[in-house]
Amino acid sequence: MRCITFIACVAFVLSGLLNSSEEAVVASIEKSCTAMHTFQKTFDALKSKVTDLQNQMDLLKSDLDTSIEQTCGPLGSVGSVNTHLFQLTYCNFENNEDDEKCAFTPKYFKISQGVPDHTFGTKLGHAYYDPQYTYKSTLTSVVFQPADHYCIRFYVYVNGATPTGHISLYLQVGEHPGYPFHAVSSSNFPVQKWSLVEASPDQEYLQHPFRIIIENYIRTYVYIDDIMIYNAPCNTDGIRSPVCPFGGFTRRVGTEASCYTFHPEPLNYTHAIEACKQVWPDASLVQIKTEGEQGFIAYQINNSQAITYAADFGIWIGGNDIDTEHSFVWIGSSAPVPFNYTKWHPGQPNNMNGDQDCVMLQYRTANGDYEWGDVGCEEKHSFICEMTYDTSHAPSHQYPNTVIG
Numbered sequence: 001m002r003c004i005t006f007i008a009c010v011a012f013v014l015s016g017l018l019n020s021s022e023e024a025v026v027a028s029i030e031k032s033c034t035a036m037h038t039f040q041k042t043f044d045a046l047k048s049k050v051t052d053l054q055n056q057m058d059l060l061k062s063d064l065d066t067s068i069e070q071t072c073g074p075l076g077s078v079g080s081v082n083t084h085l086f087q088l089t090y091c092n093f094e095n096n097e098d099d100e101k102c103a104f105t106p107k108y109f110k111i112s113q114g115v116p117d118h119t120f121g122t123k124l125g126h127a128y129y130d131p132q133y134t135y136k137s138t139l140t141s142v143v144f145q146p147a148d149h150y151c152i153r154f155y156v157y158v159n160g161a162t163p164t165g166h167i168s169l170y171l172q173v174g175e176h177p178g179y180p181f182h183a184v185s186s187s188n189f190p191v192q193k194w195s196l197v198e199a200s201p202d203q204e205y206l207q208h209p210f211r212i213i214i215e216n217y218i219r220t221y222v223y224i225d226d227i228m229i230y231n232a233p234c235n236t237d238g239i240r241s242p243v244c245p246f247g248g249f250t251r252r253v254g255t256e257a258s259c260y261t262f263h264p265e266p267l268n269y270t271h272a273i274e275a276c277k278q279v280w281p282d283a284s285l286v287q288i289k290t291e292g293e294q295g296f297i298a299y300q301i302n303n304s305q306a307i308t309y310a311a312d313f314g315i316w317i318g319g320n321d322i323d324t325e326h327s328f329v330w331i332g333s334s335a336p337v338p339f340n341y342t343k344w345h346p347g348q349p350n351n352m353n354g355d356q357d358c359v360m361l362q363y364r365t366a367n368g369d370y371e372w373g374d375v376g377c378e379e380k381h382s383f384i385c386e387m388t389y390d391t392s393h394a395p396s397h398q399y400p401n402t403v404i405g
Contacts, residue, residue, distance in 0.1 A: 085232070085236075086230050086231055086232035086236060086238070086239075087230070087231050088228060088229070088230050088281070089101040089102065089144075089227075089228070089229040089230075090226070090227075090228050090277070090281050091104070091226070091227040091228075092118075092119040092125075092225065092226050092274070092277070093111060093117075093119075093126045093127060093128065093225065094119055094120075094125060094126055094270075094274065095274065100142060101141070101142055101144075101229075102227075103142055104128075104139045104140060104141055104142075104227075105139070105140040105141075106128065106137075106138070106139055106140075107137055107138045107139075107140070108130060108131070108132060108135060108137035108138075109128045109129065109130055109137050109138070109139055109216075109224070110128070110129050110131060111126050111127070111128060111129070112126065112127060112128070112129030112131075112223065113125070113126055113127075114129055114159070114221075114223070115127070115157060115159055115192075115223055116323060116331075116335075116336055117223075117225050118155040118157070118194045118225040118226045119225060119226055119273070119274075119277070120270055120273055120331065121284075121329075121331025121332055121333075121336055122320065122322045122323050122331060122336075123322070123323050124270060124322060125225075125270075126225075127157070127223045127224060127225035128223065128224045128225065129221070129222075129223050130216050130221065130222045130223075130224075131221070136215055136216065136217045137215070137216045137217075137222075138213055138214065138215045138216070139213070139214045139224065139227075140172075140211055140212070140213050141211050141212040141213070141229075142211065143209045143210065143211055144209065144210055144211070144212065144229065144231075145209055146206055146207055146208060146209060146210075147206055147231040148203065148206070149200065149203070149206070149231065149232055149233045150200065150201055150206060150229065150230065150231055150232075151198065151199075151200055151228075151229075151230040151232060151233060151234035151236070151239055152169065152198070152199050152200070152201070152212060152227075152228075152229055152230075153196060153197065153198045153227075153228040153229075153230075153234075153239075154196075154197055154214065154224055154225070154226060154227040154228065155194045155195065155196055155197070155224070155225050155226045156184075156189055156194070156195050156197055156222065156223070156224055157192070157193070157194050157195075157222070157223035157224075157225070158186065158189045158190075158191050158192070158195075158218060158220060158221075158222055159191070159192055159220065159221040159222070159223065160191070160220025160221050161191065161220070162220075163186040163189065163191070163218050163219060163220040163222075164186055164218070164219050164220075165185075165186050165216075165217040165218035165219045166183050166184060166185050166186060166217055166218065167183065167184050167186075167197065167214065167215065167216050167217070167218060167222075168180035168182070168183040168184075168214075168215045168217070169181060169182040169183070169199050169201075169212070169213070169214060169215070170212070170213040170215065171201050171205040171206075171210045171211070171212060171213075172210060172211040172212075172213055173205065173208045173209070173210045174208075177213055180215070181199070181201050181202060181205060182199040182201075184197055186218045186219075186220075189218070192335065193334045193335045194225070194334040194335065195334065198234055200233065200234050212229065214227075226281060228281050238280070240389075241389040241390075242259055242279070242280040242282075242283070242387040242389060244259035244261075244387070245259075245261060245279065247261065247262070248260060248261045249300050251293070251296050252391065253292075255390055255391050255392045256388060256389075256390060256391070257388070257389055257390075257391045258293075258386050258387065258388045258389075259386070259387045259389075260286060260297070260300065260384055260385065260386055260387075261276075261279055261283075261384070261385045261387075262300075262304070262306075262307050262310075262382070262383075262384050263275060263276075263382060263383050263384070263385065264306060264307075264310050264382045265382070266313075266380035266381050266382055267316075267380055267381070267383065268377060268378050268379065268380050269285075269316060269320070269358040269377040269378075269379075270377070272285060272316050272381075272383040273285055273318075273331075273332075275383070275385070276383070276385035276386075279385055279387065280387045282387065283332075283385045283386065283387045284318050284331060284332020284333075284385065284386055285316055285317055285318030285331070285332065285383055285384070285385060285386070286317050286318055286384040286385065286386040287317070287318045287319075287330040287331075287332060287333075287337070287386060288317055288319075288341070288343070289330065289337075289340065289341055290341055291341065294341075294343050294369070295369075297361075297370070297384065298368060298369045298370050301315075301361075301370060302368045307382075310381075310382035311361060311364065311370060311382075312364075313381060313382070314360040314361065314362045314373075314375065314379075314381045314382075315360055315361045315370075315381060315382050315383060315384055316358070316359075316360050316381050316382070316383035316384070317359055317360060317361060317372070317383075317384065318330050318331050318332050318359075318386070319331075319339065319358070319359035319372075320357050320358045320359060320377070321349075321357050321374075322357045322358070322377070323336075325351070325357075326349075326351070328342075328349070328359065332386070342372065343369070343370075343371050343372050344371060344372050344373070345362065345363040345371035345372060345373050348362075348363075348371070348372060348373045348374060349372075349373070349374035350374065351374060353376075355376050356374040356375050356376055357374065357376070357377055358374065358375060358376070358377040358379075359372050359373070359374055359375075360372070360373060360375055360381055362375070
C-alpha cells in the first residue's frame, strides 16, 4: 500500500513538472510568435516605404532622362527637340510619311528632283514641281484646328525667264476657299533661287477648322519646298530667328550671327542635314567660308573633350560635289554657294573609288586645326549644325507680311 502511494506521489510530481515545462514552452513559443508577427508588420511597412521610394526614384530618373534628352543630349552636345511654346508642322517631302499633316493633295503639282531642293541643296532632295504654266495648280493641306494665330512659311523656286503671274494663299473653311488672304507677284521671285514666302492669316479665318491652299499661277516652271506651319505669330522667338539652344555656341560678324550646335550621334550626310533642321527648319550643316570661321570651329572642338573625341572619327560639314563632280559647294542657302575658302588636307579631295562627294573635318594638325577631306556620303559621322541670322532682325522685330529672299 505504501509502495502504491509512493508511486502515485512520484507520478503526481512528474506530471506537475511536465505540465510546468509544457507551459513554459508554450509561453516561449507564444512570445516568439508575437515578436515575429510584430517584425512581419514592421517588415511589411518598411517594404511598402521602400517600394514607394523606388517608384519615386524611377519617376525622378525618367524626368532626368527626358530633361537631358530634350535640353542637353549626350555630354558635350545639344538637344534637338523643339522646346518652343508652339507646334510646328514641317514638311520637306523627304521623310514625312508618318506625319499626316504633311499629306498635301496636289492638283497638277508633282514630286520632282529637277533642281537642287531647299532641304538638301542637291538633286538628291525632293520638292513639289508644277510642270505646266497654263492652268492654276494647287497644293491643299489636311485640316488644321483653330488657334489664336498661325504663321505659314514655304520656299519657292522659279526656273524660267521673265515669269509672270502670282502665288496666292487661301484658307478654306467648309467646302469653298473664298478669296485669297495673301498673294505674291512673280516679280518678287528671283530666277533660279529659293525665296521665302511668309503670311499670317487674319484671326477671322482661324476661328474654325480650315485647310491651307497654295495656288500657283506663275506662268513658268515653279517648285515649292519646306512648308512650315506654326500655331503662333510669325514674330515669335524661334520662327524667323533661331533660339540658340543650351550647349550651342554663337559667333557674330557685323550684324550677322551664327549659332553652332554639335551632335555626337553618327549619321550619314543627308540624315545629318535633316537632324539640323529639327533644331531649326532653316539650319544647315556648318558652312566654313572664312579663315576666321575655320579657327572658331577648331577652337570650339579643342575646347570640348566630347567634340575632340568625335573629331578623331571625322565631323560632317556642309560642303559637297554631289551634283557636279569636283565643283564643291556649300548647301543650306537660297542657292548652292561655290567654295571660295578651303582648308583641304594635302592630297584632298581625291574622290577615292569615285564615290567621295561629301566633306568633313578629317585631319587634325599639330597646331590643333582640322583640315578637310572628301568621303562617301553614306558614311556615318558626328556633325555640326549652323543657324545663321541677321541680328538687326531680332525675333520680336515686326516684319512685313511677306519675306522674300
